[in-house]
Amino acid sequence: MSVRRALIKLWSTAKFFARPRAQGYHAGTVALPKHQIVAKAFGGGEGRPGVSRVQQGFDTARRIFASSLLSRVTTNVSSELRNRTTRQLLFGNSTPFFAFVGLSLATGSIITKEDELEGLCMEIRSSIERLHMATAEAESDLFTPNETVGIHNFTFGPYIGKGANAAIYCAKKKENNDVPGPDIQGHMPRGIFPFAIKMMFNYGVQSNAFLIMNKMANETLPARMICTQIENEEEQPAIESIINEASISLPPHPNIVSMHSALADYVPEGLPEALSEIPEALPVRLNSGGFGRNMTMFLVMKRYDTNLKAYLTERAADGSNNIKLPEMRESVLLFTQLLEGIAHINRHGVAHRDLKSDNLLLDLSMDADGRPEVPRLVLTDFGCSFHDSGGSLLLPFRTRHTDRGGNPALMAPEVINATPGQFAVIDYSKSDAWAAGAIAYELFTGRNPFSPEPGGSGRALLNSRTYLEKDLPPLPSDVPDVVTRLVYALLARSPNKRPSAELAADVLQLHLWAPSAWTKRVDSPLPSSSEVLQWLLTMTTKVLTTDSYGGRRSQAEYQLISSFLRRIKLERIRAALSFFQK
Numbered sequence: 139m140s141v142r143r144a145l146i147k148l149w150s151t152a153k154f155f156a157r158p159r160a161q162g163y164h165a166g167t168v169a170l171p172k173h174q175i176v177a178k179a180f181g182g183g184e185g186r187p188g189v190s191r192v193q194q195g196f197d198t199a200r201r202i203f204a205s206s207l208l209s210r211v212t213t214n215v216s217s218e219l220r221n222r223t224t225r226q227l228l229f230g231n232s233t234p235f236f237a238f239v240g241l242s243l244a245t246g247s248i249i250t251k252e253d254e255l256e257g258l259c260m261e262i263r264s265s266i267e268r269l270h271m272a273t274a275e276a277e278s279d280l281f282t283p284n285e286t287v288g289i290h291n292f293t294f295g296p297y298i299g300k301g302a303n304a305a306i307y308c309a310k311k312k313e314n315n316d317v318p319g320p321d322i323q324g325h326m327p328r329g330i331f332p333f334a335i336k337m338m339f340n341y342g343v344q345s346n347a348f349l350i351m352n353k354m355a356n357e358t359l360p361a362r363m364i365c366t367q368i369e370n371e372e373e374q375p376a377i378e379s380i381i382n383e384a385s386i387s388l389p390p391h392p393n394i395v396s397m398h399s400a401l402a403d404y405v406p407e408g409l410p411e412a413l414s415e416i417p418e419a420l421p422v423r424l425n426s427g428g429f430g431r432n433m434t435m436f437l438v439m440k441r442y443d444t445n446l447k448a449y450l451t452e453r454a455a456d457g458s459n460n461i462k463l464p465e466m467r468e469s470v471l472l473f474t475q476l477l478e479g480i481a482h483i484n485r486h487g488v489a490h491r492d493l494k495s496d497n498l499l500l501d502l503s504m505d506a507d508g509r510p511e512v513p514r515l516v517l518t519d520f521g522c523s524f525h526d527s528g529g530s531l532l533l534p535f536r537t538r539h540t541d542r543g544g545n546p547a548l549m550a551p552e553v554i555n556a557t558p559g560q561f562a563v564i565d566y567s568k569s570d571a572w573a574a575g576a577i578a579y580e581l582f583t584g585r586n587p588f589s590p591e592p593g594g595s596g597r598a599l600l601n602s603r604t605y606l607e608k609d610l611p612p613l614p615s616d617v618p619d620v621v622t623r624l625v626y627a628l629l630a631r632s633p634n635k636r637p638s639a640e641l642a643a644d645v646l647q648l649h650l651w652a653p654s655a656w657t658k659r660v661d662s663p664l665p666s667s668s669e670v671l672q673w674l675l676t677m678t679t680k681v682l683t684t685d686s687y688g689g690r691r692s693q694a695e696y697q698l699i700s701s702f703l704r705r706i707k708l709e710r711i712r713a714a715l716s717f718f719q720k
């Protein structure tokens with residue numbers, strides 16, 4: 139039997155399982171706990187025939203939100219209006235609901251006690267959470283039941299690019315009538331190749347699926363499903379428990395790369411442009427001069443249109459690269475999405491540690507009139523990330539061999555200046571927030587002051603190890619005052635003086651959507667809790683009653699609002715409001 143046939147045999151008899159996010163997974167049975175929650179909300183996972191699962195998620199979220207809200211409103215709102223409101227929340231047009239919210243608030247009938255206000259915030263959070271889960275559920279149906287999962291399920295399309303650790307290809311799920319072999323070249327629209335597959339370069343880890351998974355576990359953090367191969371059944375419980383320990387759950391989020399699955403498999407033959415672009419990463423079987431191992435990890439992601447670095451760059455006729463800045467509002471929206479993504483990962487005990495504009499992918503889309511909408515921004519490339527099950531994001535730093543993360547030029551001062559010692563730790567709790575402050579410069583001026591100048595002297599304007607806050611370059615005068623102050627605050631040298639990503643995201647969300655009277659920098663009194671709640675209710679209603687976010691704003695804007703509502707807390711909103719008063 140040839141080696142290749144032997145490998146194929148081994149593969150076809152192999153079993154697969156996924157880590158806890160897809161517990162008990164056997165070839166093709168997608169069963170994620172977080173999706174089971176959604177299934178419950180749909181009524182036992184059966185769903186209603188003819189109604190999409192996302193739509194059902196919307197309906198459920200609306201119904202729950204409506205009933206919890208209505209149960210809290212005193213009876214001085216007519217029952218007829220109440221019934222109409224419930225109908226509208228469930229079936230569409232939200233105008234009567236606004237009338238209802240307005241009327242009930244005007245008559246002071248909405249609860250005002252502090253604990254009940256927090257309770258209502260909790261209900262808003264859980265309604266929006268259901269909505270997110272419904273969307274994530276719809277995105278995850280990649281494999282059909284009883285399908286044997288492997289890289290053979292995909293057709294590779296054009297080569298997208300490479301970094302230091304991986305090559306990225308367009309890809310699509312193989313259809314039964316597809317011609318076998320990755321032989322398609324040229325630039326293909328996303329409709330044909332909706333996925334991007336990241337093939338990691340594996341030079342050092344032997345061709346064993348479990349060892350590869352273990353070594354490259356960080357890359358898989360956002361994956362909704364992890365598939366690995368085991369060769370005999372007795373090994374399964376041990377392997378599962380090791381993967382369970384090593385893995386943490388990073389739930390899907392609109393500002394985190396959508397990663398369908400991660401799988402270890404053999405490097406396939408005939409990858410487009412492999413011999414010219416990544417010859418050294420290929421195994422000897424495919425290139426006699428290659429250094430790669432036969433097997434590696436593949437990450438199956440949604441395919442995005444570009445990254446932020448490329449988006450901010452325009453190719454001039456003479457071949458040079460010019461800076462192309464977006465409109466101010468778009469830059470603020472991109473900055474807010476970046477902070478929402480960071481807030482999400484930090485809240486789940488993950489520090490990215492390698493945030494830079496080429497690790498931020500963008501989804502570009504057009505509105506109904508063919509005008510470009512605000513792009514959706516996602517964080518990607520978790521290869522350098524650090525995750526801490528305790529959630530404190532403190533890394534013991536006993537020796538200088540401890541890996542500090544990504545590019546030293548872009549490390550926060552507390553990371554680059556940390557010194558090892560018996561009880562020393564590196565504090566990553568706000569290092570991604572610092573990186574967001576540096577990236578904000580790129581959004582508003584086209585240049586990150588801590589990045590080495592491209593093509594020029596190779597030196598950066600500022601050194602994160604030694605800079606002084608007063609040396610931070612001024613931002614253009616048209617950047618809103620609160621955004622300028624926030625960028626400076628994020629770049630404070632001391633993490634104790636720096637806002638968390640969550641607080642910074644709250645400040646920007648208030649700047650974008652709150653009544654302007656609250657966010658003027660004057661000594662006016664802060665809004666009362668019930669005023670804040672009135673506003674939150676209106677926003678929640680708008681998100682829940684705007685089917686599939688198809689309203690006046692772009693999808694990215696609705697997603698931003700719902701990310702905010704998904705994690706709101708009254709006390710944090712008060713803290714964010716006080717930032718405007720400083």
Ligand SMILES: Nc1ncnc2c1ncn2[C@@H]1O[C@H](COP(=O)(O)OP(=O)(O)OP(=O)(O)O)[C@@H](O)[C@H]1O
Binds near residue numbers: 306336445
């Ligand atoms: N899902 C995707 N859709 C479209 N393009 C992508 C996708 N993922 C990555 N890319 C492109 O490929 C490039 C390299 O990807 P990535 O940064 O993940 O590789 P890497 O080898 O880990 O990079 P680094 O050198 O920063 O470690 C990205 O900058 C991006 O432009």
